[in-house]
Amino acid sequence: AEPAAFAAVDLGATSGRVIVGRVGRGGLDLTEVHRFPNTPLRLPTGLHWNLPALYQGVLDGLGEAARTGRIASVGIDTWAVDYGLLDADGALLGLPHHYRDERTRGLAEGVRDQVGARRMYEATGLQHLPFNTVFQLAAARGSAQLRTARTMLLIPDLLTYWLTGSVGAEITNASTTGLLDAATGTWSREMAAATGLDPGLLPPLTGPGTPAGALLPYVRAATGAAAGTPVVTVASHDTASAVAAVPATAASAAYISCGTWSLAGLELDAPVLSEESRAAGFTNERGIDGTVRYLRNIMGMWLVEECRRTWAAQGRPVTLAPLLTAAARAEPLAALIDPDAPDFLAPDDMPAAIAARCVHTGRRPPTEPGAVIRCVLDSLALAHRRVLRRAAELAGRDITRVHIVGGGSRNALLCQLTADATGLPVVAGPAEATAIGNVLVQARARGLVGGLPEMRQLVAATQQLRHYRPRGDSRGWTAAQHRLTAGTEHPLVQ
Numbered sequence: 001a002e003p004a005a006f007a008a009v010d011l012g013a014t015s016g017r018v019i020v021g022r023v024g025r026g027g028l029d030l031t032e033v034h035r036f037p038n039t040p041l042r043l044p045t046g047l048h049w050n051l052p053a054l055y056q057g058v059l060d061g062l063g064e065a066a067r068t069g070r071i072a073s074v075g076i077d078t079w080a081v082d083y084g085l086l087d088a089d090g091a092l093l094g095l096p097h098h099y100r101d102e103r104t105r106g107l108a109e110g111v112r113d114q115v116g117a118r119r120m121y122e123a124t125g126l127q128h129l130p131f132n133t134v135f136q137l138a139a140a141r142g143s144a145q146l147r148t149a150r151t152m153l154l155i156p157d158l159l160t161y162w163l164t165g166s167v168g169a170e171i172t173n174a175s176t177t178g179l180l181d182a183a184t185g186t187w188s189r190e191m192a193a194a195t196g197l198d199p200g201l202l203p204p205l206t207g208p209g210t211p212a213g214a215l216l217p218y219v220r221a222a223t224g225a226a227a228g229t230p231v232v233t234v235a236s237h238d239t240a241s242a243v244a245a246v247p248a249t250a251a252s253a254a255y256i257s258c259g260t261w262s263l264a265g266l267e268l269d270a271p272v273l274s275e276e277s278r279a280a281g282f283t284n285e286r287g288i289d290g291t292v293r294y295l296r297n298i299m300g301m302w303l304v305e306e307c308r309r310t311w312a313a314q315g316r317p318v319t320l321a322p323l324l325t326a327a328a329r330a331e332p333l334a335a336l337i338d339p340d341a342p343d344f345l346a347p348d349d350m351p352a353a354i355a356a357r358c359v360h361t362g363r364r365p366p367t368e369p370g371a372v373i374r375c376v377l378d379s380l381a382l383a384h385r386r387v388l389r390r391a392a393e394l395a396g397r398d399i400t401r402v403h404i405v406g407g408g409s410r411n412a413l414l415c416q417l418t419a420d421a422t423g424l425p426v427v428a429g430p431a432e433a434t435a436i437g438n439v440l441v442q443a444r445a446r447g448l449v450g451g452l453p454e455m456r457q458l459v460a461a462t463q464q465l466r467h468y469r470p471r472g473d474s475r476g477w478t479a480a481q482h483r484l485t486a487g488t489e490h491p492l493v494q
């Protein structure tokens with residue numbers, strides 16, 4: 001097939017981008033044509049996504065993409081779990097809530113305990129996160145919106161609906177809802193019934209690589225895209241797209257998709273649904289081609305970004321590069337936190353929340369910004385180690401190498417600390433894994449690239465990767481893990 005250009009729409013928690021990816025003749029080349037901020041809105045009803053603004057950003061980006069030449073197709077990925085509700089006329093009922101909105105706090109545990117934590121895990125394989133779609137819908141129970149709703153659409157599916165008029169639920173993202181059956185890959189009537197949800201709200205499932213529909217005339221008018229330009233369903237969960245683009249060649253490779261979140265784990269052929277796995281907080285999300293993303297959410301660069309946001313509001317310098325230089329010089333492993341403590345999900349003042357946790361665990365809290373960032377990065381590296389070791393145990397796998405993809409792969413200090421903590425070589429890159437996974441699934445639908453191994457070889461052959469070797473042995477990290485476990489009131493995953 002002739003080389004072709006694909007538009008990848010990739011929305012993250014802090015910004016959205018449209019990227020044009022050219023694929024063909026052994027090449028893979030990306031150009032970011034548009035980037036726009038994603039600024040959540042606080043309203044009387046809680047924390048929401050400004051979806052019309054995001055949609056406008058998508059249209060502007062597709063316009064820029066069309067100006068670069070003919071676009072073969074468009075693919076959309078975003079963060080997971082969040083959704084919009086449509087009424088019988090197909091109108092959106094209110095702005096989608098942000099997963100960091102507080103309304104599911106406490107309630108999620110109640111629903112889980114009522115349905116039975118074990119049963120929920122056996123059925124869906126999903127880690128318990130308070131913002132899983134199933135809990136958000138439980139929080140909406142009895143609301144005017146939910147009573148009026150006829151269809152629930154996850155964010156990428158909602159954008160696809162606005163662009164094409166067609167309705168579906170892409171399966172990698174559907175697997176993050178808590179409403180998909182892990183064994184059958186179909187909607188779980190049992191979980192819908194157990195949580196009081198009308199299963200009629202759940203649209204037909206679709207899979208990566210299938211056409212969703214052509215851009216509607218008003219979208220073509222707004223963007224200048226050619227008639228008949230299709231939206232192709234990709235792995236619409238951003239993490240699934242990122243994992244598809246991990247340039248791993250061996251089954252003994254682990255990955256960390258590192259952005260707002262660190263998603264650390266393994267690719268498996270089948271879910272691990274054991275009680276141990278549930279208790280350790282591991283999830284079985286779906287990847288492309290029937291793969292399982294066996295991983296845990298770790299709070300990730302959110303901690304760093306929120307520190308910077310707080311400092312900026314205080315008028316302090318927040319440019320990342322000097323902060324990382326200061327962090328590299330700061331005392332190693334001086335203060336540690338469990339990044340997954342619920343206090344870090346949405347605090348008003350992240351540095352204060354970090355200091356409070358350090359006090360809680362009996363450590364002297366860092367004060368200088370460089371030391372705070374060092375505390376965060378040491379703690380993330382240690383969490384990477386904990387999670388990957390446990391994943392290997394629970395899945396019965398050996399890990400010989402760690403791939404870090406996503407924006408965090410540009411953070412040399414975090415990559416080096418992860419190599420040090422895990423005692424494993426780290427391969428960093430591509431930073432644009434999500435957009436690449438999005439583009440490659442579209443290219444594959446056109447016959448320009450083969451299966452998952454071939455996609456990954458193409459990434460390895462065309463993208464710049466950096467290598468980090470562990471420095472020394474990891475004894476210091478083992479001791480640090482013991483100190484952290486001993487000082488924490490919640491038992492951590494070892």
Ligand code: LFR
Binds near residue numbers: 013099238297
């Ligand atoms: C990463 C991500 C994670 C998901 C979180 C919330 O961007 O998609 O995989 O757990 O956002 O949706």
